[in-house]
Amino acid sequence: MPFMPRFTHPRLEDVPLDLALHALADPNRLGMVARLAATERLSCTDAAPCDSIPKSTLSNHLKLLRSAGLIETTQSGREMINTLRRDDFDRRFPGLLDAVLANAAT
Amino acid sequence: MPFMPRFTHPRLEDVPLDLALHALADPNRLGMVARLAATERLSCTDAAPCDSIPKSTLSNHLKLLRSAGLIETTQSGREMINTLRRDDFDRRFPGLLDAVLANAAT
Numbered sequence: 001m002p003f004m005p006r007f008t009h010p011r012l013e014d015v016p017l018d019l020a021l022h023a024l025a026d027p028n029r030l031g032m033v034a035r036l037a038a039t040e041r042l043s044c045t046d047a048a049p050c051d052s053i054p055k056s057t058l059s060n061h062l063k064l065l066r067s068a069g070l071i072e073t074t075q076s077g078r079e080m081i082n083t084l085r086r087d088d089f090d091r092r093f094p095g096l097l098d099a100v101l102a103n104a105a106t
Numbered sequence: 107m108p109f110m111p112r113f114t115h116p117r118l119e120d121v122p123l124d125l126a127l128h129a130l131a132d133p134n135r136l137g138m139v140a141r142l143a144a145t146e147r148l149s150c151t152d153a154a155p156c157d158s159i160p161k162s163t164l165s166n167h168l169k170l171l172r173s174a175g176l177i178e179t180t181q182s183g184r185e186m187i188n189t190l191r192r193d194d195f196d197r198r199f200p201g202l203l204d205a206v207l208a209n210a211a212t
Contacts, residue, residue: 017209018131025127099205103123 007066007073012085012092015069020093023068024100028053029061033070033097034104036084043079070097113172113179118191118198121175126199129174130206134159135167139176139203140210142190149185176203 024030028049036042048058062082065071069089071082089097130136134155142148154164168188171177175195177188195203 016133017206018133018136021127021131021136021206025124025131027122027124030124030127093205093209095201095205096209099199099201100123100127103199103202 006075006080009066009072009085010069012069012088015067015092017093020068020070020089020096023064023070024097026061029065030100030104032061032065033084034101036071036082037086037097037101041081041083043081044073047082112181112186115172115178115191116175118175118194121173121198123199126174126176126195126202129170129176130203132167135171136206136210138167139171139190140207142177142188143192143203143207147187147189149187150179153188 024033031049032042032047035047044058044062047062049061062071062073066073069085069092072085073080073082075081086097130139137155138148138153141153150164150168153168155167168177168179172179175191175198178191179186179188181187192203
C-alpha cells in the first residue's frame with residue numbers, strides 16, 4: 001500500500017485571503033497560532049487553548065488552521081506534531097500574520 | 107424629542123480583534139472596505155458589491171462592518187453615506203488594515 005499522509009495540507013497559492021482571515025478570526029485558533037509562533041512545535045494536546053476543550057472542537061480548529069495553510073500536522077511516533085507554516089504563509093500573504101500577531105499580543 | 111442617531115458606532119477600544127478579522131473575512135465585505143479605502147465615501151447602494159445583492163444582505167454586511175469599527179454610516183439628505191473609520195481603526199489595530207488591503211489587492 002502506498003504511503004498515505006494522515007493529513008492533507010493545501011498549497012498556499014490555493015488558499016484565499018478570506019479563508020486565512022476566517023481561520024485567524026477566532027480567539028482560540030489565534031491563541032494556538034500565537035503559541036506555535038513562539039514555540040515552533042506542539043502536540044495537538046499541547047496546542048489546545050485549554051484542558052477542557054472537547055477533542056472534536058480541538059480537532060476542528062486544527063483542521064481549519066490546516067486548510068488555511070497556517071499549520072502543518074505530522075506524525076511523530078504516537079504523537080501528532082503541529083508546526084506553523086510561517087514561511088509559506090508569509091510568502092503568500094506578506095505582512096499579514098505579523099500584523100495579526102502584533103495586535104493579538106496587545 | 108432628542109436627536110437619535112440612526113446608526114450606532116462602537117468605540118474602537120471595545121472592538122475585539124476577532125470581530126475585526128471576522129468582518130474582513132468575507133470577500134464582499136472586504137471588497138466594500140477596499141472600495142471605501144479608495145473612494146472615501148459611498149452611499150449604501152454604491153458600496154454594494156454587486157447590483158443583484160439582496161438589500162437585507164447588504165444591510166447585514168454594512169451592520170457587521172459598523173460593529174467592527176470599520177465604517178461609519180451617516181445620513182446626508184435622503185442618502186446614507188458610508189466612510190471608512192481609517193484613523194480610528196489604524197490606531198486600534200496598527201498595520202492590520204494595511205496588511206489586509208495589500209493582500210486583497212494581489
